[in-house]
Amino acid sequence: MFKGFLLSLAAGTMCLASSAYSAQAPGTPLVLLTENFPPYNMAKNGKNFAQNQNLEGIAVEVLRETFKRAGIPYSMTLRFPWERIYNLTLENPDYGVFVTARVPEREALFKWVGPIGPDDWVLLARADSPIELTSLEQAGKYRIGAYKSDVIAMSLERQGLKPVIVLRDQDNARKLQAGQIDLWATGDPAGRFLARQVGISGFKTVLRFNKAQLYLALNKEVPDEVVSNLQAALDQLRAEGIVDKIREKYLSIH
Template structure:
């Protein structure tokens, strides 16, 4: 019942987010400074996460750089780390809001303004190797109890493809679901592959004990702006990102995160 209420609320919020706004009609970039943005993120290592009371990660580095490149004085001290469900809802509705890191899907496409792409990603179902199980479709996952992060893309894709909601255990952080998988409280988890294996590694698990049993979607990671944010803000930030991606500084940023470097340059 609670899940159905949450789903109805999300549908209502989505409808509001898609209402036409004056910002959608403006397509002119000028030299005026960026508005102060609400910068929302979550614990989604190694892209954005809190460690030793400091916010860090690859996307954090990128966001901070492109803000500075546009003349903004905002930096990582202005970023708020929230549970994903809360950050996502605010990102849908709140003007002048940036949400990151955001995986692109067909369903999400009209809901945000997209700045990217950043890193190629796969949204996957991961289980312990000793299950000796592989799936060719979501239907073949039936009967499994799968952990997700609330309103994360893994959860959204499972539901969109008809997976039974009663078999989804929805939590507020990736660390919780990987811990539950470790303790055999779940059969599998649905999450970004890079991040899932990062968390498994950081709780001391042998990664060879786990495997991808199904790929829900291959996509890219982006930064998202709420639809009511003016189009010129999107254009200005995208231009700053494009310039960064063609610079040596970008490669230096990537080199700080070996798992991301491997995703971008798999032959290295």
């Protein structure tokens, strides 16, 4: 039922198709799914459902400009939870999900457009915490909060750590502030942005343990020509400085 809703939504809200795209995939807009992941993608009203113009963020604006320049039709829908929209993209031939880290274990699952921006992996602690770390292994004795089905949480689990999982990453900000966890495994700048959204600041980075790049991940059935056109459009925008201007717009305000 949810899939049918998204497909009908896409048909009703798609951008105008260019003749080039129509020749590759007649009448089929791409259904782009996302979640609340500030400052890259978020609902303007802060809710867990939004469509098209009710979305904002770095990735939202970058992709709008990318699809516009490539002349490719699409719709955007923000849903919750992440695991659901990720799996929908794996299962449906005209779907994409953003933003997601392009890591080796996901490489063969999708076709990729990006990078859209960085998302370093960090461990945050309260400002008054005495914790000092030089390696991820040293964090094993602490209570680490992470986000369900997020690549950071999965990476920690693969390395033998046992993070405390929540359904919404901003809940980790509250738990860290309240002393219910010792460390928060999250992205930078996403984690600090999320914390500020719930009125919390003053966390410090005690370990930066990975550097990741965020992408639009497309179902493998999306035609190669479409992927190439989108990548070329994004590369153009970056060369013209437009991607940097969009990032500055969000990061300088917050």
